[in-house]
Amino acid sequence: MQPQVYQHTFPNGLTLLAERMEHVRSAALNFLVPAGCVYDPPERLGIAAVLADLITRGAGERDSRELSLALDNLGLDRNESVGLMHTRFWGFTLARNIPAALEIYADILRRPHLPDEEVDAVKALALQDLRGLEDEPRSKVLVELRRHYYPTPLSNDHRGTVEGIADLTAEGIREQHRRLFHPAGTILSVAGNIEWQPLLEQVGRLFGDWNGKAETPIACGPQPEKLGHIAKDLEQTQIGIAYDSVPIGDPDYYAALGAVNVLSGNMSSRLFTEVREKEGLCYAVWATYHTLKDRARVICYAGSRNERAQRTLDVLLRELRRLPEGVESDEVERVQAGLKSSLIMQQESTAGRALSLASDWYYLGRVRSFDELQAAIDGLTPGNIGEHLRRCPPRDFTLVTLGPKPLTAAD
Amino acid sequence: MQPQVYQHTFPNGLTLLAERMEHVRSAALNFLVPAGCVYDPPERLGIAAVLADLITRGAGERDSRELSLALDNLGLDRNESVGLMHTRFWGFTLARNIPAALEIYADILRRPHLPDEEVDAVKALALQDLRGLEDEPRSKVLVELRRHYYPTPLSNDHRGTVEGIADLTAEGIREQHRRLFHPAGTILSVAGNIEWQPLLEQVGRLFGDWNGKAETPIACGPQPEKLGHIAKDLEQTQIGIAYDSVPIGDPDYYAALGAVNVLSGNMSSRLFTEVREKEGLCYAVWATYHTLKDRARVICYAGSRNERAQRTLDVLLRELRRLPEGVESDEVERVQAGLKSSLIMQQESTAGRALSLASDWYYLGRVRSFDELQAAIDGLTPGNIGEHLRRCPPRDFTLVTLGPKPLTAAD
Numbered sequence: 017m018q019p020q021v022y023q024h025t026f027p028n029g030l031t032l033l034a035e036r037m038e039h040v041r042s043a044a045l046n047f048l049v050p051a052g053c054v055y056d057p058p059e060r061l062g063i064a065a066v067l068a069d070l071i072t073r074g075a076g077e078r079d080s081r082e083l084s085l086a087l088d089n090l091g092l093d094r095n096e097s098v099g100l101m102h103t104r105f106w107g108f109t110l111a112r113n114i115p116a117a118l119e120i121y122a123d124i125l126r127r128p129h130l131p132d133e134e135v136d137a138v139k140a141l142a143l144q145d146l147r148g149l150e151d152e153p154r155s156k157v158l159v160e161l162r163r164h165y166y167p168t169p170l171s172n173d174h175r176g177t178v179e180g181i182a183d184l185t186a187e188g189i190r191e192q193h194r195r196l197f198h199p200a201g202t203i204l205s206v207a208g209n210i211e212w213q214p215l216l217e218q219v220g221r222l223f224g225d226w227n228g229k230a231e232t233p234i235a236c237g238p239q240p241e242k243l244g245h246i247a248k249d250l251e252q253t254q255i256g257i258a259y260d261s262v263p264i265g266d267p268d269y270y271a272a273l274g275a276v277n278v279l280s281g282n283m284s285s286r287l288f289t290e291v292r293e294k295e296g297l298c299y300a301v302w303a304t305y306h307t308l309k310d311r312a313r314v315i316c317y318a319g320s321r322n323e324r325a326q327r328t329l330d331v332l333l334r335e336l337r338r339l340p341e342g343v344e345s346d347e348v349e350r351v352q353a354g355l356k357s358s359l360i361m362q363q364e365s366t367a368g369r370a371l372s373l374a375s376d377w378y379y380l381g382r383v384r385s386f387d388e389l390q391a392a393i394d395g396l397t398p399g400n401i402g403e404h405l406r407r408c409p410p411r412d413f414t415l416v417t418l419g420p421k422p423l424t425a426a427d
Numbered sequence: 428m429q430p431q432v433y434q435h436t437f438p439n440g441l442t443l444l445a446e447r448m449e450h451v452r453s454a455a456l457n458f459l460v461p462a463g464c465v466y467d468p469p470e471r472l473g474i475a476a477v478l479a480d481l482i483t484r485g486a487g488e489r490d491s492r493e494l495s496l497a498l499d500n501l502g503l504d505r506n507e508s509v510g511l512m513h514t515r516f517w518g519f520t521l522a523r524n525i526p527a528a529l530e531i532y533a534d535i536l537r538r539p540h541l542p543d544e545e546v547d548a549v550k551a552l553a554l555q556d557l558r559g560l561e562d563e564p565r566s567k568v569l570v571e572l573r574r575h576y577y578p579t580p581l582s583n584d585h586r587g588t589v590e591g592i593a594d595l596t597a598e599g600i601r602e603q604h605r606r607l608f609h610p611a612g613t614i615l616s617v618a619g620n621i622e623w624q625p626l627l628e629q630v631g632r633l634f635g636d637w638n639g640k641a642e643t644p645i646a647c648g649p650q651p652e653k654l655g656h657i658a659k660d661l662e663q664t665q666i667g668i669a670y671d672s673v674p675i676g677d678p679d680y681y682a683a684l685g686a687v688n689v690l691s692g693n694m695s696s697r698l699f700t701e702v703r704e705k706e707g708l709c710y711a712v713w714a715t716y717h718t719l720k721d722r723a724r725v726i727c728y729a730g731s732r733n734e735r736a737q738r739t740l741d742v743l744l745r746e747l748r749r750l751p752e753g754v755e756s757d758e759v760e761r762v763q764a765g766l767k768s769s770l771i772m773q774q775e776s777t778a779g780r781a782l783s784l785a786s787d788w789y790y791l792g793r794v795r796s797f798d799e800l801q802a803a804i805d806g807l808t809p810g811n812i813g814e815h816l817r818r819c820p821p822r823d824f825t826l827v828t829l830g831p832k833p834l835t836a837a838d
Contacts, residue, residue: 283483
């Protein structure tokens with residue numbers, strides 16, 4: 017059951033990763049292109065998302081319609097999404113259709129038409145996506161939380177701004193493509209019932225002569241104000257909290273992950289028990305760990321009826337603040353059981369594996385083995401989680417609320 | 428790669444289904460108990476959801492906390508959810524932990540404490556879930572669409588009503604459990620790296636002496652009004668449309684599924700192309716097929732900026748109405764490619780297989796094989812899809828909108 021993982025970095029900087037899973041019929045592919053919304057120019061916020069939509073509207077020899085048809089004919093379940101650091105192209109289908117899909121993706125990434133006549137429709141869609149956020153308070157509070165936690169441009173949201181999208185031109189979008197779509201830093205991962213040698217040869221032929229240099233590092237603006245409230249007449253108050261953690265490459269990383277899972281990882285974790293089960297304060301409450309390459313944060317969310325919102329926030333902050341007092345060995349055992357179960361689920365899915373390969377390579381420059389991950393989970397103890405929490409306690413909270421009234425964060 | 432599927436129905440009416448997948452480490456389990464919200468008494472709407480939350484708060488020898496801990500210690504990723512016909516208990520973990528999980532589920536289903544002292548917290552949570560719906564216009568329009576399409580009690584939503592939840596008592600909830608949790612019609616499915624014989628013996632021991640008789644058939648109320656509008660000051664207008672289709676057991680079933688996938692199944696399907704790509708009318712648009720045992724419907728959804736909402740509805744209805752004019756062979760080929768890809772994805776996941784086994788048994792009284800499904804997909808043609816659409820054209824639309832202004836459905 018030990019999987020075979022392959023890796024090759026071409027001279028132009030493109031990295032190909034693959035995992036052979038011979039007991040499946042499917043395969044998944046995943047391109048990470050370093051063209052996330054962090055690179056949106058301040059006066060063009062939203063351009064990465066517009067580009068990610070326009071880029072599949074014709075490429076190589078195919079016009080927009082022909083391109084869609086060609087991908088759909090391969091039975092490709094796919095999507096294109098813009099994250100902070102990368103634009104991601106993801107696809108899943110029968111393993112035998114992967115070579116044909118790669119031929120098309122080479123056109124999309126390298127030879128998109130980015131046609132003038134589709135720009136208005138794409139901009140209209142981007143504006144709809146942005147406006148729709150106003151009707152989705154849960155997503156909205158998390159977007160605003162990011163704005164209050166990170167300096168620009170790390171606080172960018174892929175949806176951009178009305179002004180940023182309104183001023184976009186076809187030529188500006190093409191310029192953005194020329195600037196950001198290049199092999200240096202691009203990662204292609206494939207997992208499933210595939211053969212490494214033919215894959216390597218095909219990717220070399222399709223992308224080996226792709227050129228371009230990596231984007232210069234981004235410069236961050238000043239640290240934003242840590243507290244925010246958006247007044248809106250809603251049934252529920254949305255609460256978002258963020259605080260610093262250690263990034264994935266840090267020696268404390270697994271302890272940090274363990275600590276977050278003590279808070280929120282299963283039905284008997286602390287937030288679920290204290291906020292939801294004991295007091296029935298809110299239906300949805302969770303905490304999650306989120307890393308960039310050089311920094312990381314923990315995000316907590318709760319959505320609560322307005323009259324219970326202050327109490328919900330009080331209990332949330334109490335639980336965060338008492339975390340450094342220590343965690344129990346039975347809590348750690350449950351966290352370990354849950355993390356192992358998640359690890360197995362991810363290992364058994366071609367889509368999960370393709371994502372993990374690329375993610376590991378981006379963050380760590382290598383792919384972690386199942387044994388390494390299992391050993392890291394087994395290595396968690398109340399001792400090392402407690403030590404981490406005392407070095408890096410939950411504090412200096414960024415707090416954003418969305419609802420009829422602001423709340424008070426007691427010291 | 429042909430999976431081994433096993434089935435046994437015990438004398439008390441409980442059916443056990445299992446699929447052995449020997450190349451994985453995980454397994455998933457899935458109980459379907461015929462205790463969905465369709466059985467909520469009219470004056471107690473929401474009781475099924477309250478029961479599904481309360482039922483895990485102590486069972487057998489374990490109190491609420493001990494039960495949560497025991498399940499979490501098995502690394503069980505789990506949830507309990509209330510559908511129209513069933514309450515579902517779903518769990519995923521390492522295959523070797525499944526026997527211990529089944530022991531606990533036998534307590535939950537048969538010997539829950541349903542403790543008085545937790546009822547207030549559970550009711551508070553149920554009310555929060557219900558109130559939260561008011562802040563989620565997308566979900567809200569689909570709940571309202573169901574109310575306008577189905578007669579009661581088929582139109583019930585698991586969230587219930589404020590009045591229904593407010594009046595619930597611990598004794599009433601216990602009575603509901605006695606009335607609805609019984610082996611007749613309950614289905615347990617397990618998929619993953621499991622052995623049939625020990626599983627069969629264990630389930631026989633845990634559930635063989637469970638007694639109780641099946642619930643009487645439900646009686647439906649009058650057909651509701653087909654048009655609805657909920658006035659709300661939002662950025663987007665939410666549109667929901669429903670119309671009759673044929674249920675899963677019908678000879679036309681695969682043709683009906685093919686027809687819906689011509690509308691909405693991939694990036695070049697009609698709704699995506701006409702509504703989203705060509706005119707940029709709305710960001711989210713889809714159609715999906717939904718079956719009960721004896722009837723089925725197609726549901727269409729779009730969320731559109733208010734000023735484009737009428738045009739969005741016009742294009743949606745135009746596309747639905749022109750469907751019986753026929754579908755093209757290249758459309759059918761793409762639908763086939765997409766359906767095969769989905770089939771493979773579902774086949775390769777233990778969670779997907781556990782759900783399919785139980786679903787097939789409930790609807791069809793047997794489990795469809797991969798070969799049967801593949802042959803049915805291969806058998807789709809423009810001819811048989813077209814014939815189905817002429818026999819059962821999209822018409823007599825139920826239409827619900829949510830936004831500042833009602834829309835007009837042109838004839």
